[in-house]
Amino acid sequence: MELEIDFLKQLALNIYDEVHPILGTSKASQKFSRGAGGDISMQIDLLAEKILIETLEKASINILLISEEIGEKYIGNKELALKNKNVLIVDPIDGSNNAARGIPYCSVSIAYAIGSTANSIKKAVVLDLVTKDIFWAVKGEGAYLNEEEIYVSDLGINDRCYCEINLSKKSMFKNIDNIRSILQQFHRVRILGSSALTLCQIAKGSMEAFINLRDSNRLVDVAAGFLILQEAGGKMMFINGDEINGELSINLRFPFFASNLKLVSFLIKNLNQEK
Ligand SMILES: [Mg+2]
Numbered sequence: 001m002e003l004e005i006d007f008l009k010q011l012a013l014n015i016y017d018e019v020h021p022i023l024g025t026s027k028a029s030q031k032f033s034r035g036a037g038g039d040i041s042m043q044i045d046l047l048a049e050k051i052l053i054e055t056l057e058k059a060s061i062n063i064l065l066i067s068e069e070i071g072e073k074y075i076g077n078k079e080l081a082l083k084n085k086n087v088l089i090v091d092p093i094d095g096s097n098n099a100a101r102g103i104p105y106c107s108v109s110i111a112y113a114i115g116s117t118a119n120s121i122k123k124a125v126v127l128d129l130v131t132k133d134i135f136w137a138v139k140g141e142g143a144y145l146n147e148e149e150i151y152v153s154d155l156g157i158n159d160r161c162y163c164e165i166n167l168s169k170k171s172m173f174k175n176i177d178n179i180r181s182i183l184q185q186f187h188r189v190r191i192l193g194s195s196a197l198t199l200c201q202i203a204k205g206s207m208e209a210f211i212n213l214r215d216s217n218r219l220v221d222v223a224a225g226f227l228i229l230q231e232a233g234g235k236m237m238f239i240n241g242d243e244i245n246g247e248l249s250i251n252l253r254f255p256f257f258a259s260n261l262k263l264v265s266f267l268i269k270n271l272n273q274e275k
Pocket of ligand 1: 091092
């Protein structure tokens with residue numbers, strides 16, 4: 001059994017149908033206890049995950065689901081899921097705080113792997129919860145925005161590049177100090193709040209780099225964007241320039257950078273300079 005890309009798109013669309021109408025409402029932001037990923041779950045997160053699980057259970061498939069609120073859960077028959085090594089890595093809403101407050105930058109992120117490492121990710125969907133645009137990729141077959149194939153930009157560091165940063169609140173100023181000389185070389189710097197969507201912005205050439213220095217950055221946020229960016233010709237790597245690896249798990253967390261191909265060596269060099 002292998003899940004089809006259309007099934008993954010439908011999964012994201014089902015979440016969109018329920019979540020889009022309540023973006024920015026008080027219903028969306030009602031708070032609950034911490035989800036497995038460590039963030040406070042809001043009504044909108046729980047609703048999105050409930051639809052996810054219902055859709056999967058109706059489809060009668062056997063799979064390990066790794067999802068932000070619930071953590072790890074086997075859907076269907078656990079033995080069969082272990083045997084076929086099918087894993088779905090989902091952030092039902094990436095950018096929950098934006099979604100709750102009505103800031104139009106949030107997404108559904110769904111990655112499908114056959115195997116247990118980041119390299120096993122075969123298909124990915126990131127759906128923009130505001131515009132309903134779907135970014136998607138199948139390994140070896142390119143990356144797409146709706147029907148159009150997308151590619152990273154060809155800009156180098158002297159070509160007025162755009163960069164997004166994401167920093168933990170606790171060490172924000174220390175982090176900014178460390179990357180000050182890098183940021184000064186970009187034309188514009190943004191902090192938008194949905195890592196999944198930002199990886200897609202780089203994939204379609206709207207932005208050149210993303211530096212995410214949060215140690216708490218979770219696999220569920222970036223697994224789909226990782227494949228989409230890679231298929232669009234970009235790179236996402238550990239800060240030291242090593243390839244992203246590690247067992248697919250709710251506990252996998254890591255800082256990283258992502259960029260078009262032209263900026264990779266600039267970022268590795270400058271992120272790892274002795275201070
Ligand atoms: Mg989330």
